[in-house]
Amino acid sequence: MSMDKPKPREQFTLSLRVRPEPIMVRDPFLEFLGLVGPEEPIAVGFEELVKAAGHMCPTVAGAYLVLRHGLKALYGDEPAVRGNVQVTAYGGPTDFGYGPIAQLVNLVIGAASETGFGGLGGGRFRRRDLFIFRSDDLRHCEFDFARLDTGRSVHVSYEPNVVPTPKELSAAIGPALSSGDAASVARFRSLWNGRVEDILEADARVVRIQAAE
Amino acid sequence: MAAHQFTSATTVDDVVHADPALSRVLNAHGIDTCCGGSATLAEAAHVRGIDLDKLLAALNGDNEPRERSVAVATAPTDRCAAPACEAAAPSAPLPRAAVTVPAAPRPTRYVRFFTASLLFALTFGSTLGALTLATLTLPWSFIGGLPTDSAKVAHGYAQVFGFAALFVMGVAYHVIPRFKGAPLAAPGVASASFWLQAGGVLAITLGILAGPPAVGPIRLMGALALLAAASSFGWVVHHSLAAGAPTPERFERYLRTGCAWLVIAAALAVVTASGIGSLQPAVWETALWGFGASWILGMSLRIVPVFLGLPPLSQRTSSVLFACYQLAVLAWVSVAVIETWALLPIARALAGAMLGLAVGAFLLRLGIFGPWENRPTVGDRGYEKFMVSAYAWLLVALVCTPAWSAVAALAGSSTPALVLDFGRHAFTLGFLTQIIVGVAARLVPVFVGTPLWSTGWRDVTFYLLNAAVVARGLEVLVEVAGLSEAWAYISISGPLGVGAFAAFAVNVFMTMRVQPPASASVPTGGEPTADNLVADLLTIPGALELLVSRGLRPLQNPEMRKAMAPTVTLRQACRIHNIELEPLLAELYKLAAISREA
Numbered sequence: 001m002s003m004d005k006p007k008p009r010e011q012f013t014l015s016l017r018v019r020p021e022p023i024m025v026r027d028p029f030l031e032f033l034g035l036v037g038p039e040e041p042i043a044v045g046f047e048e049l050v051k052a053a054g055h056m057c058p059t060v061a062g063a064y065l066v067l068r069h070g071l072k073a074l075y076g077d078e079p080a081v082r083g084n085v086q087v088t089a090y091g092g093p094t095d096f097g098y099g100p101i102a103q104l105v106n107l108v109i110g111a112a113s114e115t116g117f118g119g120l121g122g123g124r125f126r127r128r129d130l131f132i133f134r135s136d137d138l139r140h141c142e143f144d145f146a147r148l149d150t151g152r153s154v155h156v157s158y159e160p161n162v163v164p165t166p167k168e169l170s171a172a173i174g175p176a177l178s179s180g181d182a183a184s185v186a187r188f189r190s191l192w193n194g195r196v197e198d199i200l201e202a203d204a205r206v207v208r209i210q211a212a213e
Numbered sequence: 214m215a216a217h218q219f220t221s222a223t224t225v226d227d228v229v230h231a232d233p234a235l236s237r238v239l240n241a242h243g244i245d246t247c248c249g250g251s252a253t254l255a256e257a258a259h260v261r262g263i264d265l266d267k268l269l270a271a272l273n274g275d276n277e278p279r280e281r282s283v284a285v286a287t288a289p290t291d292r293c294a295a296p297a298c299e300a301a302a303p304s305a306p307l308p309r310a311a312v313t314v315p316a317a318p319r320p321t322r323y324v325r326f327f328t329a330s331l332l333f334a335l336t337f338g339s340t341l342g343a344l345t346l347a348t349l350t351l352p353w354s355f356i357g358g359l360p361t362d363s364a365k366v367a368h369g370y371a372q373v374f375g376f377a378a379l380f381v382m383g384v385a386y387h388v389i390p391r392f393k394g395a396p397l398a399a400p401g402v403a404s405a406s407f408w409l410q411a412g413g414v415l416a417i418t419l420g421i422l423a424g425p426p427a428v429g430p431i432r433l434m435g436a437l438a439l440l441a442a443a444s445s446f447g448w449v450v451h452h453s454l455a456a457g458a459p460t461p462e463r464f465e466r467y468l469r470t471g472c473a474w475l476v477i478a479a480a481l482a483v484v485t486a487s488g489i490g491s492l493q494p495a496v497w498e499t500a501l502w503g504f505g506a507s508w509i510l511g512m513s514l515r516i517v518p519v520f521l522g523l524p525p526l527s528q529r530t531s532s533v534l535f536a537c538y539q540l541a542v543l544a545w546v547s548v549a550v551i552e553t554w555a556l557l558p559i560a561r562a563l564a565g566a567m568l569g570l571a572v573g574a575f576l577l578r579l580g581i582f583g584p585w586e587n588r589p590t591v592g593d594r595g596y597e598k599f600m601v602s603a604y605a606w607l608l609v610a611l612v613c614t615p616a617w618s619a620v621a622a623l624a625g626s627s628t629p630a631l632v633l634d635f636g637r638h639a640f641t642l643g644f645l646t647q648i649i650v651g652v653a654a655r656l657v658p659v660f661v662g663t664p665l666w667s668t669g670w671r672d673v674t675f676y677l678l679n680a681a682v683v684a685r686g687l688e689v690l691v692e693v694a695g696l697s698e699a700w701a702y703i704s705i706s707g708p709l710g711v712g713a714f715a716a717f718a719v720n721v722f723m724t725m726r727v728q729p730p731a732s733a734s735v736p737t738g739g740e741p742t743a744d745n746l747v748a749d750l751l752t753i754p755g756a757l758e759l760l761v762s763r764g765l766r767p768l769q770n771p772e773m774r775k776a777m778a779p780t781v782t783l784r785q786a787c788r789i790h791n792i793e794l795e796p797l798l799a800e801l802y803k804l805a806a807i808s809r810e811a
Binding site: 030059096097100139140165170173177178 | 226228234236247252253256528754768769
């Protein structure tokens with residue numbers, strides 16, 4: 001029996017009980033290339049982060065919330081500007097979820113480590129070295145966000161455990177991964193995705209913004 | 214002293230919140246501090262196969278004052294026993310020098326079971342059976358003064374309680390802890406069950422060969438030993454299964470019920486040895502349809518969909534089939550016992566029809582004869598033919614035993630003895646033995662951690678075994694078609710069967726005697742190769758997750774990881790699990806490169 005190939009998903013939309021609002025940014029390089037209009041904002045939705053990360057988890061939710069609230073603290077209601085924000089993570093690339101978070105930060109605000117875009121000409125539109133890993137000062141999910149144009153910076157920490165974790169979640173992982181039967185996977189999915197939704201629902205409660213030291 | 218005192222109930226999240234620097238200690242033990250943070254330290258240690266006490270000692274900073282941050286990150290941590298924990302120092306480059314793989318005890322409990330099983334098959338089992346068959350069908354005696362009836366009984370005990378039961382026990386004691394991710398309950402009792410089973414079979418067969426007056430007491434002692442062995446086997450299986458979480462396939466109930474049937478069969482053997490010799494057929498019915506078939510159908514639920522890429526049965530269907538099958542066996546055995554004293558033709562007809570329908574429905578739902586989907590195209594799949602052929606012979610056995618018996622009972626006649634004999638051998642030789650051989654060809658390499666010694670000998674076993682059953686099928690022609698000139702040719706079945714057992718035994722022994730290297734070099738220069746031991750490759754950060762995601766799922770189980778990883782190379786693991794080697798190697802190479810650069 002032949003089966004139709006699944007159609008590509010043009011609009012990646014998640015079915016969540018909360019609807020995270022998109023993060024608004026501007027991208028001067030896109031504007032320079034004429035791919036978007038002058039000062040035309042771009043909306044980066046939570047779905048795009050999930051799509052880029054290839055999964056949804058408390059860390060992906062954390063990246064989203066840290067970015068949204070950190071950028072809001074720097075820019076208020078204005079769109080944040082790509083290439084104009086330096087992000088410092090307190091830990092190395094393999095500590096906690098800093099590695100995956102760095103990729104999502106790059107997606108939203110352009111900041112990247114030494115692998116980032118080097119810029120044109122004299123380094124215009126440069127995104128390289130705008131994400132810094134402080135391997136020498138390890139803290140738990142803490143970041144600095146700094147605006148390069150004004151020098152303003154904030155310290156952002158992410159604390160998902162403000163929202164209680166279902167006790168069953170840890171025990172559900174093993175059966176879902178080992179046996180892979182439909183019931184175990186469904187149970188795991190429900191608990192796992194529910195945990196992420198709980199965090200998204202808690203929103204600003206899991207993120208703490210302070211003035212940078 | 215550490216600022217915090219962590220216990221087994223502390224969660225990973227709590228640890229990193231108390232001191233983020235400890236995340237590197239956790240990482241060094243392979244414990245995920247990101248998505249897996251909700252687990253307790255006990256759970257995380259269990260999943261990773263880590264010594265919890267050592268982990269707690271490392272976290273609590275026993276023996277040395279702990280400093281924050283980088284000091285902890287660079288401090289050496291205790292090595293744990295699991296190969297995966299060799300992923301110590303995640304941000305450090307791969308060790309370049311040769312390392313000794315942690316000494317993991319080689320799981321060899323099954324070896325004595327397999328060895329005794331095959332010795333019984335090659336002596337009192339298939340060989341004595343072949344000589345008895347030749348004596349019955351040719352004009353010469355090959356068993357001296359031993360009555361053929363006694364020889365048949367000795368042959369039956371050696372094959373059913375010696376070969377089949379010991380093999381099943383060996384497999385069970387090895388795989389159940391791996392299926393359940395929990396250690397075997399009471400290894401001492403498991404060991405005792407071996408000596409009781411082997412001793413019991415030996416006593417019965419030697420007693421029968423010795424003849425009167427010794428046979429009575431010796432056979433009774435042997436039967437009592439079998440009863441004790443079956444009880445202890447059942448006890449260990451029950452508690453080992455109970456140690457882990459219930460599995461969705463529900464194969465466990467087949468195993469538990471199979472153990473119960475073995476106890477009943479052994480109890481009937483005791484009664485038979487006590488003087489009621491007419492109960493002997495009931496012993497065979499119980500042991501074959503109760504114990505043997507329950508175990509094989511149960512294990513089929515667990516492994517056939519995996520081995521052949523078939524969809525698993527739904528739980529509801531599985532429950533209905535299980536209930537129908539066990540009721541049918543109960544009726545079949547009960548009628549066999551009662552008919553020792555009084556004939557029950559209607560009951561026998563009903564029981565036979567129920568048994569045939571229940572097993573037929575099981576096979577239909579299992580889909581063993583249907584189109585297989587998701588068939589991997591890589592690797593040696595030589596065990597498939599054993600499985601398909603075995604289930605085909607099971608259908609033949611169903612026709613020749615319960616179905617024919619049911620029809621004969623309704624017609625008011627007795628079932629032809631030769632047809633029953635063929636049906637029993639279609640079951641024992643065609644189904645039971647063939648499944649054992651096929652599964653062994655698939656599992657023994659996994660147990661030992663090397664490829665099968667010879668796929669050629671495996672295939673020779675297959676052809677000899679099936680030829681033996683076909684030759685035995687001449688009995689039906691003699692009985693039904695009156696083809697009396699075929700009578701002498703039935704004896705060919707014997708040597709063919711012995712040849713099959715011999716080829717199988719050689720293959721198993723040669724595979725088991727391979728000694729995997731106890732130590733090996735980690736990838737020098739950081740380049741993993743196909744001939745690296747899996748344990749060495751697991752020293753690459755992220756390799757465990759990669760290998761599991763690509764199909765080496767047994768590595769997820771700490772018990773399996775301890776047993777397998779130090780004994781099998783990547784090339785062998787890929788062959789065993791039908792995984793394409795080159796793409797996986799390329800991914801490992803990338804991981805190693807990333808690790809070096811970190």
